[in-house]
Amino acid sequence: MSDAPRRRRSLTHVGGGVRTAGDAADGDRLARALAVAPATDAPDDPARAHVHGFHTYPARMHPTTAARLVRAFAPSGGRVLDPFCGSGTVLVEAQLAGLAARGTDLNPLAVLLSRCKTRPRTAAELGRLVERATECAETADARRKAKAGATRRFPDEDVRLFEPHVLLELDSLRAAVAAVPDATARADLWLVLSSLLVKLSRQAADTSDRAAPRRTAAGFAARLFARKAEELAGRLAAFARLLPSPPPPAAADEDDATAPATVRPGMADAIVTSPPYAATYDYAAHHALRMRWLGLNASKLTRGELGSRAAYRRVKPGAARETWGRELAGFFQSAARLLPPGGPLVLVMADSAVGGAAVRADEVVAEVGRACGFVPAACASQDRPHFHGPGRDAFRDRPRAEHAILLRRA
Ligand SMILES: C[S@@+](CC[C@H](N)C(=O)[O-])C[C@H]1O[C@@H](n2cnc3c(N)ncnc32)[C@H](O)[C@@H]1O
Incomplete structure (x- = not known):
């Protein structure tokens, strides 16, 4: 057997070329954020550096991608919001970049993890x-x-x-x-x-x-x-040891990104986030074991989880794109209320397949973003394999891709 570190599939970065569209300088910044080395099992792999390596989380953002996005698009000394903060990757990287970080997630396990990683300790x-x-x-x-x-x-x-x-x-x-x-x-x-x-x-x-x-x-x-x-x-x-002194503040709360109660307009200068992908994961089901043992209440997540694969089983394939657009619109409308004019909304999202049909994240985001008060500025895309058998056919003509997308509040 080779001694080369094994590639990990949980972070699905696989390298390869990056295509860009829109503003050239912003496109290059997005491309640089996506173009990270594939994650490996090596102990010093950046994907598992310091707190990033504690505890698995489905569809975690690559920390290098998060670091490059917050450094490229959040104003210096500003406040970064991640409304789908998951295990806290963006919050951690925002703090390291000297930025105040705030996260929300409907998954109580995500909130505990984000708080654990970002709370300074003696x-x-x-x-x-x-x-x-x-x-x-x-x-x-x-x-x-x-x-x-x-x-x-x-x-x-x-x-x-x-x-x-x-x-x-x-x-x-x-x-x-x-x-x-x-x-x-x-x-x-x-x-x-x-x-x-x-x-x-x-x-x-x-x-x-x-x-x-x-x-x-x-x-x-x-x-x-x-x-x-x-x-x-x-x-x-x-x-x-890596944090600036004093450490920038960070907070994470259980909240719905489509109707946040803990974040008000004026509390964020930039949003950097990776919303759930359509019909790909079921966080409530994936984390049922952990919720049970930690005594966490998943009922709000079960009711309000966006993109949940279980919910999309009930959606007719022809209606999937529209349903996903409607779900995303709920989030975009709240993001538009939170950001100042010109404020950046940076998304990392992958294409998905519903009932054999491809749902292209870049197209849906541009369409829904425009309708909700955003101007699409640039996009970078990198091909990603599709692991789940039945959906593979949906990407026969054009490969599945992951996108880093920049929109600005109109
Ligand atoms: C792709 S993951 C984010 C992963 C995160 N960037 C990380 O690095 O760990 C999407 C997250 O959205 C959360 N989520 C789903 N629906 C939500 C909603 N309506 N409001 C807030 N969070 C939601 C899920 O619980 C999940 O943690």
Whole structure:
């Protein structure tokens, strides 16, 4: 086997040429943001640098893309908003660029992750995080050795997903985290627990129903928990060393990008974001396991998630583009209210396929953007493979692409 670092598919950057349209200088900036090296498993890969490498998230933006977009389009010293902040990639890169960062997402797990990554910590806080994690791991280990039973009844999904001894160890870890008195350490430790769940389950990935056979040694879950907490503390410390002093403020809230209650006009100078792709993911379903274990309420996400693949199964293929346009319009209208005239709206979006028909993100964005008070300024596009079998035919004539798109508030 070759020793070359393996390419990762979760960040679907595959290299290759970038086409641009619109204003030449802006197009070049967008192209530079898209043209990043494919992510690999190498430990020093920029895709997993410092806090970016903690916890997986479906359709994460490449950190280098986020860094280049905020540096190219947000005014110096300005405030960046990411209304679909997911795991916080744009917020982290905005802070590193010396910009105030604000994020919203309907997914409560995304909000916890974004807050965890962007909240500055003292060395004492990081020390406490590791201490508390060690205590939780010791409690779980002691319960395992004492053959203590479960602290609660497990739902059938968990019985199917985990080996019995792993389920008991995770249960002990969960109970120990819930009892951590210090709120900051507790919030971090919920995410450490989340970062283990899929790895220790019989599910291959958040976005996959494929079964992954596991044979986990007794005591491994607790050891992994302590190790991941130490890793998180190291990543937070590495991020802190890169931040300007004083660190720019950052905030993340659970909110709907189509009707935000936590962001008001005048609070953002630029929007840099990657909305969900039409009919591609189901964040509520992908994160059901994590939500269950962290006690998070996903009902708002289930009701308001844009682009959800499950919802598009009920949409006739011919109506998919129009439905997606309507969903996006809700977001564009709120973005138009938030930005000042001329303010940049920068989107990273991929084409998708619904019922065998291609939905071209650049075309829908230009059309909907114009109708909602934006002027399309430039676009850069790079071909991307289409992984999901049935949709492949939709891109037979013209390849699927990912786009970085700049619009300005009229
Ligand atoms: C492509 S992901 C963003 C990933 C993010 N850029 C990152 O690097 O992790 C799209 C996000 O939109 C969120 N979302 C879907 N519908 C939403 C809505 N109506 N309002 C706010 N967020 C929503 C999803 O929960 C998901 O986190």
